[in-house]
Amino acid sequence: MNKTKGQIVAEISEAIIKFEKEYMGRGPLETKTYILGDMVLVRLKGVLTQAEHQLVSTGEETKGRDLIKQVRIALLEKGRPLLEAVIVSITGCKVKSLHTDISTVTGERIILFTLEKDPTFEQTS
Template identity: 65%
Template sequence: MKKKSELESQISSTLIQFEKEYMGRGPVDIKTYLFDDIVFIRLKGVLTKAETQLASGGSKDNRDLIKRVRIELLEKGRPLLEAIIENILNRKVVSLHTDISTRTGERLIIFTLNEPLNDLV
């Protein structure tokens, strides 16, 4: 049985690969945390240079546009993301929540699972 730190590392490295292949580039940094029935993933440096320029223009519409596009892209990739988590943790994903900061370039992804990870971590 894998240790908690090994599972967290495996999720992080698999998510980096997903970001590179599906979104076009990977994050600068990523960290995964497992708690009870929650998977919390923090990705840093996910905005492209173009998105950073668009966001720095000061317009709320531009920031909202970046957020909407990023959320829509993640929703399209949701089946792949859920499969990653389910395969690594042997748990079903109940829900996925995400947000991205256009100021810091940080994205949070949170999965809730159908049962706790007590026996895994």
């Protein structure tokens, strides 16, 4: 049985929240997933820790921001095989690439997966 787009989106959001909690140590305050053709875009809000907020609120904001971005990207790259496996199992599509960035101003993180093809889902009536 095929899943609806809504079911796929919800499963991806739940899986990303679980990954953030278990792998990164803290879950986001809010997660929203979008499927746009062969792309899966996940927007996470409130991902910065208290320590990270402190790092960017000191006098050397640029240095703190760069450190946070470097660490977060390195951690995500280490967990990339786990994330890609989750996306494949939910969408049935192989991941072609993964892109990410984090804003130390808003505490928002974006994860973009490009897939080898558009995922198929059951049409809702």
